Amino acid sequence: MHLYNSLTREVERFQPLADGVVRMYVCGITPYDVGHLGHALVYVAFDTLRRWFEFNGYEVHHVQNITDVDDDMVRVSRERACSIAELTDLNHAIYLREMDALNVLRPDAFPRVSETIPGIIETVSRLIERGFAYEVDGYVFFDVTRTPEFGALAGVTGEALLSFKSDSMPAEPVELKRHPLDFLVWQPCDWEGATFESPWGPGRPGWHIECSAMAQKHLGPQLDIHGGGKDLRYPHHDSEIVQSEAYSGQRPYTGTWMHNGTMGLDGHKMSKSLGNLVKVSQLLEEGFTSNGLRLALLARHYRDDRDFSRDDLRTWEEHARTLERAARAPGGPPDRLRVQPYRNAFHDAMDADLDTPKAIGVLLQIAEGLEAGRIAGDTGVSTLVELADVLGLRLRLE
């Protein structure tokens, strides 16, 4: 299997650390609101990757975090007069319902930051001990001068990172940092429900350290796959790399970094700040189906940016009907064309960095062949159903 590694910027042959086992960590959501299609894209893409691994006989250990300790979580829980845990439970339940509807297999674990505090404190402590982090007035910062490779995912290292533009700066006390690129791993806090006792006083973790600690706790010091939207590449994932490697002393932290493209609307990336969101539950209410939505999401390569349109979605709904119909078609007699060449084509497409657009094309060819009686029905139908399942499409009749 060959996958594109965002770190090396090349398609590489996938080789897990342990034979036959894939340790996969995917960045999850901050559940202060319901999800949108951009989120669905991430989780459908990595669900498809997982299914492809499993189809090829790998045992996948799949972990996806929940960022429940966060400024927005505090703000929204106050607005709604509920606890952070209640807000998390509510939105996570909605998230699960939507992902179930999209036939996304559930990860083995959904760790929450609030449940990983001891591990985070231990991680921060060890970073300080080893001289990779320093404490000032209750804040703990990671010292990026200790790790010159910081910025590898961004494609820029050293002082050049300072030239990055930003519309919004995080609320970090720059004056306390030794170097402007140093980032927070712990900060003082007194918000109810988001504050924890620590050697540096009451506070809460920085954003990046959470993932390092949760991945470490559930999957160990080294991962095979680390995934997320490409907007997390820098600084989030770059920070994670230097933290985790400084903590464990083991490299590489992640064998293959994978980032999916962004979902847009009318040419602008969907984001909560712009408010240009299309929600999964809304589309389901409008009558769009699981198969149609998954096809539409997978009809473009996972690394491509794309724009949502209802017209496009309607087209893929029609293709979904075609596949569903073909799965019930008698197909041709056994002496007709065998389906093996199509299996090979599907395999080659998926093997080439998960080329789902091409794989879908193969499924449509099989469907067309079955309906026209050109492809033998005995093996053709079962192959169609089996390969569609790799893409998370449900064709088998209930």
Add this chain to the structure above:
RNA sequence: GGCCACGUAGCCAAGUGGCAAGGCAGAGGUCUGCAAAACCUCCAUCGCGGGUUCGAUUCCCGCCGUGGCCUCCA
């Protein structure tokens, strides 16, 4: 400033080391009292310049242009 994509007919878009899918729009035609619909036909030196090759739209290098991302985000 950097990173990553992309640049195929008026528009959208697939694709390939060897005569360039498809859709929409447009032109002509069949049919029709006129029109619509349907059907038929027509419509591309694949951004520019080099290189590799018997041959490049396809591979490599450079340039130009467009877009996305870049210490909020998935």
